Amino acid sequence: MGMITVVGIGPGGTQDYLFGKAQAALKEANVIIGSERQLEILTEEERLKGVRLPCKLDDLAELLKKNQEAQIVILASGDPLTYGIGNWLIKRFSAENLRILPGISSLQYLFNRLKIPMEDCFITSSHGKKPDFSLIFKLPKVGLVTDKKMGPYQLAQEAVKRGHEATFYIGEKLSYSDEKIRCYKASEVPDEDYLMNAVVIINEG
Structure with a gap:
């Protein structure tokens, strides 16, 4: 072979x-x-x-x-x-x-664009599965690869349900000419379609 x-x-x-x-x-x-x-x-x-x-x-x-x-x-x-x-x-x-x-990886790229160290980051995914919300909103720093069913807005709503005002950094079409990186508090994340995205969540201590 x-x-x-x-x-x-x-x-x-x-x-x-x-x-x-x-x-x-x-x-x-x-x-x-x-x-x-x-x-x-x-x-x-x-x-x-x-x-x-x-x-x-x-x-x-x-x-x-x-x-x-x-x-x-x-x-x-x-x-x-x-x-x-x-x-x-x-x-x-x-x-x-x-x-x-x-x-x-898209997460490595996003962390470096944000100038946030990632050595203490927990990496997971909501692509095709339901993440462990009790874990990701307890840890200080989380990076996620997402999909359309469980994207930035849905993740943010889970944070709001649990009373966590986490900070969401949302990177779309990373490194493309139309790259978009936005920052919101969980309660402010818009309900929209996010294109080819990765998410960094910073939970307040």
Whole structure:
């Protein structure tokens, strides 16, 4: 079986946050798998090797099986092992056949844009699941990857229910030209659709 390399492309829609080894892996690959948005960062030559990421992971497993002799790159937004596809892959492939090249996660990017240290941060997700609210509103600093069902507004409402006037930093489309970073108290977070967002919550002591 050929090598599967997972490339963390970092935030954004360009190769600005791709490290040298990641760029080399893209050039050497026979097949590059990614979402439509991820494939847009490839050069014209690399796009000739691009394959659209299937919607279902079972279909991805079949695609990898069909191309098992190829040098495959799978693109991962942000960092592959921060709520990314890397976790699914390491459960299914041996270390000899899998290489993971980390990228900058959206949370790393957001903390650095805010100039807030993240070494004491609890990282979690509300993407496709209900987070432990009793925990996240008790800890001093929390970073979350969210989705449309449990996004910034819904999280803020849970804080309000519990009487926590936490500070919410909401980053949308991070590193894109139309990046937006806003700060609200929990009771002030607007009820709206948030695009490609990450959230940092600072709980008052």
